[in-house]
Amino acid sequence: MTPPEPFLGDTVHTPVRHHILSVLVENKAGVLARIAGMFARRGFNIYSLAVAPAESDARFSRVTIVVDAESAPLEQIVGQLDKLVNVVAITDLSPQDALERELLLATVPTEDATRGQLLDLAAGAGASIVDVDGTALTVMLAGTPGACDALERSLESFPEVELHRTGRVALPRLGRTATHEE
Amino acid sequence: MQLTGAQALIKSLEQQGVDTVFGLPGGAILPVYDPLLDSSLRHILVRHEQGAGHMAEGYAQATGRPGVAMVTSGPGATNIVTPITNAHMDSTPLVVITGQVATASIGLDAFQECDITGITMGVTKHNFLVQSAHELPRAVAAAFHLATTGRPGPVLIDVPKDVAQSTMDWWYPASVDEYDLPGYRPTIELDEDLLDRAVALIAASRRPVLYVGGGTLKSRASAELLAFAERTRIPVVTTLMARGAFPDSHPQHLGMPGMHGTYTAVTAMQRSDLLITLGARFDDRVTGRIAAFAPEAKVIHVDIDRAEFGKIRRPDVALQTDVATALRAFDQSGVRSQPLDDWWRELEEWRERYPLTYEEPEMDGPLRPQHVIQAIAETTEPGTIVASGVGQHQMWAAQYWPFEEPNTWINSGGAGTMGFGVPAAIGAKAGRPDRTVWCIDGDGCFQMTAQELVTARSEGIPIKVAILNNAYLGMVRQWQEMFYDERYSEVYLSPDLPDYVKWAEAMGCVGLRATNVKEMADVIDEANAITDVPVVIDFRTDASEKVFPMVPAGASNDDIMVHPSQRGAR
Numbered sequence: 052m053t054p055p056e057p058f059l060g061d062t063v064h065t066p067v068r069h070h071i072l073s074v075l076v077e078n079k080a081g082v083l084a085r086i087a088g089m090f091a092r093r094g095f096n097i098y099s100l101a102v103a104p105a106e107s108d109a110r111f112s113r114v115t116i117v118v119d120a121e122s123a124p125l126e127q128i129v130g131q132l133d134k135l136v137n138v139v140a141i142t143d144l145s146p147q148d149a150l151e152r153e154l155l156l157a158t159v160p161t162e163d164a165t166r167g168q169l170l171d172l173a174a175g176a177g178a179s180i181v182d183v184d185g186t187a188l189t190v191m192l193a194g195t196p197g198a199c200d201a202l203e204r205s206l207e208s209f210p211e212v213e214l215h216r217t218g219r220v221a222l223p224r225l226g227r228t229a230t231h232e233e
Numbered sequence: 234m235q236l237t238g239a240q241a242l243i244k245s246l247e248q249q250g251v252d253t254v255f256g257l258p259g260g261a262i263l264p265v266y267d268p269l270l271d272s273s274l275r276h277i278l279v280r281h282e283q284g285a286g287h288m289a290e291g292y293a294q295a296t297g298r299p300g301v302a303m304v305t306s307g308p309g310a311t312n313i314v315t316p317i318t319n320a321h322m323d324s325t326p327l328v329v330i331t332g333q334v335a336t337a338s339i340g341l342d343a344f345q346e347c348d349i350t351g352i353t354m355g356v357t358k359h360n361f362l363v364q365s366a367h368e369l370p371r372a373v374a375a376a377f378h379l380a381t382t383g384r385p386g387p388v389l390i391d392v393p394k395d396v397a398q399s400t401m402d403w404w405y406p407a408s409v410d411e412y413d414l415p416g417y418r419p420t421i422e423l424d425e426d427l428l429d430r431a432v433a434l435i436a437a438s439r440r441p442v443l444y445v446g447g448g449t450l451k452s453r454a455s456a457e458l459l460a461f462a463e464r465t466r467i468p469v470v471t472t473l474m475a476r477g478a479f480p481d482s483h484p485q486h487l488g489m490p491g492m493h494g495t496y497t498a499v500t501a502m503q504r505s506d507l508l509i510t511l512g513a514r515f516d517d518r519v520t521g522r523i524a525a526f527a528p529e530a531k532v533i534h535v536d537i538d539r540a541e542f543g544k545i546r547r548p549d550v551a552l553q554t555d556v557a558t559a560l561r562a563f564d565q566s567g568v569r570s571q572p573l574d575d576w577w578r579e580l581e582e583w584r585e586r587y588p589l590t591y592e593e594p595e596m597d598g599p600l601r602p603q604h605v606i607q608a609i610a611e612t613t614e615p616g617t618i619v620a621s622g623v624g625q626h627q628m629w630a631a632q633y634w635p636f637e638e639p640n641t642w643i644n645s646g647g648a649g650t651m652g653f654g655v656p657a658a659i660g661a662k663a664g665r666p667d668r669t670v671w672c673i674d675g676d677g678c679f680q681m682t683a684q685e686l687v688t689a690r691s692e693g694i695p696i697k698v699a700i701l702n703n704a705y706l707g708m709v710r711q712w713q714e715m716f717y718d719e720r721y722s723e724v725y726l727s728p729d730l731p732d733y734v735k736w737a738e739a740m741g742c743v744g745l746r747a748t749n750v751k752e753m754a755d756v757i758d759e760a761n762a763i764t765d766v767p768v769v770i771d772f773r774t775d776a777s778e779k780v781f782p783m784v785p786a787g788a789s790n791d792d793i794m795v796h797p798s799q800r801g802a803r
Contacts, residue, residue, distance in 0.1 A: 076416070077415065077416060080362070081350065081354075084351070084354065085354055088354050088355055089355075110415075124543060126542070126543060127544060130538075130539045130540030130542070133539070134538065136358070136359040136414060136416055136417050137416055138416045139415050139416040140416075
């Protein structure tokens with residue numbers, strides 16, 4: 052009997068129903084662990100997560116979490132998140148009300164024969180070339196998660212691509228109001 | 234005024250009105266134990282850090298004030314993780330202070346180092362690793378604020394040794410604004426629209442039940458509950474965590490719901506058309522199979538913690554507030570349900586047909602555990618506090634002890650921590666020395682934490698312990714008998730090993746034993762007459778006795794099994 056495949060968890064690609072939580076937190080040691088620990092403990096799925104110092108006040112950081120709203124009701128996730136003492140405010144953005152952007156970096160080994168093909172592909176996708184040497188090019192795309200997905204798929208035809216994505220950040224679209232949670 | 238961090242910590246505890254600290258010193262916390270000598274704080278020196286934690290819980294549950302425990306780093310800290318978890322599950326306010334290795338050594342695997350803030354992240358309401366002596370007063374003030382407001386719970390303060398040794402200019406935060414908790418807002422204004430909707434549901438109901446949970450005790454809402462229940466005639470059930478919130482002797486009290494609840498309480502919820510849920514959380518031990526739980530009931534869910542709404546059961550109206558506020562608002566609305574005569578007729582019929590029951594013991598033994606509990610209850614003074622461990626004896630105590638007032642029942646509900654009883658009883662007695670405190674314990678539980686009776690004797694805390702000794706891990710034995718074809722795997726303990734009387738005596742307590750009904754009455758009288766030292770009684774009980782009623786795990790509450798003598802009558 053062959054041993055079963057190791058269980059790697061439920062692989063999450065872009066979830067069918069996702070929500071973006073923009074979470075203002077105190078900029079203190081261990082806060083990210085508290086958030087990640089709560090998601091793990093409660094069985095809520097995180098699709099992507101980005102952290103940066105908050106715009107106005109050095110005491111705070113902003114964590115943008117894309118959650119899989121299939122794994123648990125959104126109000127459960129928000130309610131449990133809100134109980135973390137270091138969480139100051141939660142803004143819930145539904146995808147249709149959100150301006151979402153993500154950064155993709157990919158180093159693609161190229162030969163003379165494929166270099167032109169890659170340059171065309173990058174130009175078509177709106178990506179820029181940010182590094183070059185004799186054996187490879189590094190392309191960068193700042194765009195919607197969908198545009199990043201499309202570029203990632205087109206790069207699959209190149210061998211040994213090293214690709215990183217940041218996870219998305221988001222703001223409410225102008226003229227739309229996000230749900231502000233205390 | 235210049236103080237060391239250690240002095241500032243002790244002074245901060247005094248500032249919070251703390252009178253008792255349960256703890257055990259060690260390397261990293263040593264500096265903090267020095268100024269304790271000059272303090273008015275009572276320190277109770279435990280024999281194991283787990284004991285300190287459960288004592289602090291017992292103290293908190295009996296007094297309604299936060300319990301405080303103090304232990305050293307590494308194993309001292311990990312030994313108190315079980316009580317912290319227990320307090321987290323039961324929303325008991327605790328402040329736990331742990332020593333930590335010096336800040337320069339953190340992360341270097343120093344002697345007795347462990348990442349206790351990391352370990353307890355998921356089982357505390359919040360925790361702090363204090364970085365400077367100057368921050369200590371703020372951490373203490375914030376810890377007490379967090380532990381006691383909103384949904385109460387345990388808060389841990391980790392104090393590195395150099396922080397305790399360094400000096401600071403004494404200050405103390407003057408108000409909540411100086412606690413530096415920008416994300417913590419425990420009080421919520423009652424939403425009037427939702428209140429109106431809740432009142433409308435009550436007004437339309439024909440078979441309402443007040444489903445009373447531990448949050449009712451936490452918000453000290455017993456008087457409001459009694460007033461609302463009596464005015465509306467709505468029947469009341471009190472969960473394991475809420476025993477005592479409503480008098481057992483009250484005719485509207487149907488008893489405890491859940492896996493070992495009364496037939497009437499369980500069935501009333503199943504047939505109800507409105508569950509007025511007060512600080513309860515639809516625990517699996519209450520609901521049975523959730524899909525089959527109270528299928529016709531609408532739900533009003535009152536809770537201070539909004540994350541409880543819809544976690545298990547979707548409420549029709551969710552009121553985020555404390556129970557007392559909600560009950561006062563219900564009462565002020567003047568709301569009444571539809572006439573309840575038919576509902577009460579049905580309830581009375583069930584109550585008459587399926588009371589709690591057990592077979593009378595033979596005169597020459599063995600004893601019936603339920604009978605022992607009733608005999609103790611009948612001879613003790615009113616207001617006696619009862620603590621228990623976890624298992625059959627806990628369920629029998631919850632069923633047969635007549636609870637009449639809040640904060641007289643001390644037990645481990647959510648976590649189900651065996652060994653909770655003895656140290657919790659000691660903590661309760663330390664907090665309420667005016668009250669008689671009994672611990673109803675099992676022989677398995679007793680063996681886990683009994684060494685704290687040494688603490689009780691040396692500190693002058695005269696509790697009484699009734700071991701219902703059936704020589705088994707009784708609840709496991711019951712499941713193996715009923716659901717594992719009587720295949721008894723690793724549950725037999727022996728009635729004589731250890732010798733509980735000699736063990737009690739070795740710990741400086743009075744040890745007594747009873748094997749039959751006559752001896753039982755005598756030793757209870759003897760125990761009641763002893764008020765200066767702890768007493769331990771080894772009651773030899775019938776090992777075949779099982780807890781009924783019972784809803785098997787995962788079954789519907791409709792499939793409740795009543796006592797064998799009542800079957801066939803259904």
